[in-house]
Amino acid sequence: MTTPLELQSLAIDIAREAGALAARRRREGVRIAATKSALADIVTDADREVENLIRARLATERPGDGFLGEESDASASGSGITWVVDPIDGTVNYAYGIPAYAVSIAAVSGPATPAEWSALAGAVFNPAVDELFTAARGEGAELRSAIEGDRRLQVAEPSAAGALIATGFGYDPATHAGDLARLQTVMPLARDIRRIGAASLDLTGVAAGRIDAYYERGLHPWDHAAGALIVEESGGRVGGYAGERPSRTMTIAAAPEFFERLTDVVSA
Numbered sequence: 001m002t003t004p005l006e007l008q009s010l011a012i013d014i015a016r017e018a019g020a021l022a023a024r025r026r027r028e029g030v031r032i033a034a035t036k037s038a039l040a041d042i043v044t045d046a047d048r049e050v051e052n053l054i055r056a057r058l059a060t061e062r063p064g065d066g067f068l069g070e071e072s073d074a075s076a077s078g079s080g081i082t083w084v085v086d087p088i089d090g091t092v093n094y095a096y097g098i099p100a101y102a103v104s105i106a107a108v109s110g111p112a113t114p115a116e117w118s119a120l121a122g123a124v125f126n127p128a129v130d131e132l133f134t135a136a137r138g139e140g141a142e143l144r145s146a147i148e149g150d151r152r153l154q155v156a157e158p159s160a161a162g163a164l165i166a167t168g169f170g171y172d173p174a175t176h177a178g179d180l181a182r183l184q185t186v187m188p189l190a191r192d193i194r195r196i197g198a199a200s201l202d203l204t205g206v207a208a209g210r211i212d213a214y215y216e217r218g219l220h221p222w223d224h225a226a227g228a229l230i231v232e233e234s235g236g237r238v239g240g241y242a243g244e245r246p247s248r249t250m251t252i253a254a255a256p257e258f259f260e261r262l263t264d265v266v267s268a
């Protein structure tokens with residue numbers, strides 16, 4: 001049987017390789033290949049090329065596993081393990097040259113749906129600043145950073161000044177009024193708000209204590225699969241609306257005590 005540590009090691013190797021390709025393509029110039037759910041929802045040539053690289057590497061190393069990625073068709077798992085992949089999370093940042101984008105790779109067991117899977121290993125790599133966030137189930141989480149050095153990750157409860165809370169807004173203009181109304185209800189808990197632009201980096205930001213909490217409606221499985229495990233292995237909690245698993249409807253992440261308070265407000 002494959003252990004979470006073995007899956008983590010593969011996730012790290014492939015995330016670093018894929019990140020290097022994304023960064024190289026970024027230096028060469030980014031071309032928007034298509035729009036998806038809305039005009040603002042873009043895919044670049046690099047998103048597709050990086051996903052192809054990840055998929056090919058996984059097919060060679062672990063041919064029986066399933067695949068669920070942002071830019072290509074899903075394939076079912078024969079082994080019980082599925083790889084959930086966002087080749088470039090933060091595509092809009094990537095297209096604008098903002099150094100906050102990441103390759104996100106998770107290995108999950110069970111059905112390939114966030115309500116039912118159990119995440120076993122994850123790697124989120126931001127090549128623009130050379131930072132890797134990673135976790136394996138039951139083994140804790142760590143940051144390997146060119147900026148900070150290496151350290152174990154541990155979430156932090158907010159101080160009396162209030163919580164630094166990150167969130168995001170969907171690409172569909174029809175959802176903006178609801179997202180802004182929710183933000184207004186959250187503001188009394190916040191010392192300030194951040195919109196980082198990459199869900200995987202929002203989640204790993206919580207894990208690293210760089211932000212106190214994160215919530216967003218509308219995420220896809222590949223946006224949160226790796227980051228959610230990294231938060232949990234850092235002592236934090238991840239959920240949806242009160243009592244639910246994280247889903248397209250809502251994803252909330254924070255240290256345990258603040259998680260309860262934020263979930264109450266977001267779910268009201």
Ligand code: IPD
Nearest residue numbers: 088089090091168169197198199
């Ligand atoms: C998006 C980013 C963004 C979030 C969107 C995601 P993508 O992923 O994570 O921060 O607000 O909901 O779809 O499109 O850049 O891979």
